[in-house]
Amino acid sequence: MQRLYRKRIVLGVGGGIAAYKSAELVRRLRDQGAEVRVVMTQGGREFITPLTLQALSGHPVHLDLLDPDAEAAMGHIELARWADLILIAPATADLMARLAQGVANDLLTTLVLATDAQIALAPAMNQAMWRDEATQANARVLQERGMRLFGPASGSQACGDVGMGRMLEADDLAQLAADCFQRLSLSGVHVLITAGPTQENIDPVRYITNHSSGRMGFALAEAAAEAGARVTLITGPVYLPTPDRVNRIDVVSARDMLAACEAAMPCDLLIAAAAVADYRPEVIAQHKLKKDPTSGDGLLLQLVRNPDILATLAQRADRPFSVGFAAETENLLEYASRKLRDKNLDLIVANDVANPTIGFNSEENAITVIDREHHQSAFAQTSKGKIARQLIDFIADRLNRTE
Template sequence: MDATFDINFPGCIGQMARLLNRNFIIGVTGSIAAYKAAEITRELKREGANVRVIMTDGACEFITPLTLQALSGNPVHTGLLDTDAEAAMGHIELARWADALVIAPASADSIARLVQGRADDLLGACALATPAPVFVAPAMNQEMWAKAATQENIHVLQNRGITILGPDSGSQACGDIGAGRLLDPREIIESLVATFLTGQLAGKHVVITAGPTREPLCPVRYLSNRSSGKMGYALAEACINAGARTTLISGPVHCEAPPGVVLVPVETTQEMLDASMAASDDADIFIGAAAVVDFRPESVATQKIKREGSTTMDLKLVSNPDIIASIAARQVRPSLVVGFAAETNDVTTYARNKLKKKRLDFIFANDVSDSAIGFNSDSNAGTLISADNDITMALSSKRVLAETMIAELAKHLPET
């Protein structure tokens, strides 16, 4: 195997980091409570999250970017028109990177700007551009919070699917007492944990295949493909976070296995099939995200194949077993069998044919000719197809897409 899999992560004393490797953008706005963004950032890091910070001009008057840079371990973003960043459409990349955007503290002005859809600063642009969930933690004077304009703005955001965290009540920096204080940072963290650790698959067993397979030609050469395994590993993480017992059957990749999974490393397609059949005996969901090699050499040389003056070489290939079809054809099979169709043309047509031919419950179809979502990309997009429905999944990080897909699949499990 190429990769070393280590699920023992330092720094998680007494419990597993509950937000391990999730990507959070913390948006800090011009409120006296801006200093509490430091604690939110620190607590997210303790939970294993990756954190990047966006600060508005007003926020920089209350707390320095250097403080949040030191705590997050990443440069702080302050300007929309950063020449170096925008050469690569930096605000779009940042928005796609996020698993969640958390605006804390959110001033009355920043809330109004969100309602208006303003994109003339970096935070507003990212809020519009991100496909990830958005959380808003208001912080303002109690009179400002109570005003009809603010309450109407809050209702508008809630109707748009934005989650409002708080506010809390109590004494305020201005001397007033009432609602409007920023929710305690630990309560904000617990709300985020509760959102991502959904428990939708509690008590269920999910088996996932990921990465490529390899078919040896000789001791040093093999047939394989460009699959990175990132999508399968993101799905495994989403299943763990949803409470499932998760078995990950992986070809050779350079991904780290999420803590809590049962990792079964394999190399050839036959090995992946054998592991899949064994693991799926009691599986509720089987997801075939691996890019298996469809053909293998009829014979494998016992020694390195040498050129020895030849300008051509003939290989006779034979068909490999079809893993996903074999699982779907079992007399006692998982409740949901989910395939992947990575195509370069006529994507939906091929996917629908595969769904029907292999007796799958769902198939995720994506166009790997698009470099933004092809092999090795950190992003993906496509369509989750069943016999009677198509669900379009917009371009997002593979982690966000995996969460969306698992949430959808969970809806279709039989009630027990």
């Protein structure tokens, strides 16, 4: 169940008696490390109070589509981007019908239309309603659109009937939610990922670095591990927890990172997400540099070029499938295409770091992937975790084509 660790789940609560199970479901999801935000329909509020779910989730419950306070904080579009999974439990017959028709007349249905996250429904209704031809047709439509149905189960119902229509128990739903993140597209593949900045010492106190947080590289490592890969993550100095099932190696300088990468070879797939310093001081002072009153206001540093880690690894005889990142502030696609060619890469991921919403230290990203035939694939702005999983699936598909 570690697959739910740090996953972002929106739990939609529909208007059915099974809504009482949603409270336990929030607990089960959080027990497994997920962050949960709850959205309730008007009907859902008749069966369980928002205050209960707020206390269990640790976040205010989202209730209304046109709530000025909510829109000023985490509005419906931000919530749609935030989610890794939207799980609707209970999903009533009415709610399934509205989703099948593409209706967006409340916050929950609007989120479903606005998100690119996975969507799962836990049906809960009277057995006759579940068997009804219209409900079954709606269920087929929703599955054809890629939504998952968790259940329903068979058993006694609140109305006294017995049959299919019971919502699954919280433990079962939490397990199925975890299964949404199990994609073994990289099973048996050794993936080497670089992340974060490097630091190049000037003296024992000062160094040259950049604004990279390492979040994208760490998200890629987590997504690759979810996909079944054996992951080696080589990272510069960052303050991020190590993803589960990932072998982490900490380094400082560009030369340290190259040495660690070479020691980790061979690998099947290289993803170079680190922001490596292009230059380092030619001489590192043994003691802290002091102000020289005779030198005016300046300090002259002689810089020399660092080794090109990505180009070095992509030229090896045992060359892996090689994916680079191009973090640019202008001429994004032009510079990325040049880097793809010059470094002998299979794919290049172009990222506009001039945009503060998707640049260094941001929670979100938007990228364009370019291949050797100059085909471009754009990934819309969303959380770095979701971008990472989308990118890993994309890379895995390209990697499997070459085998």
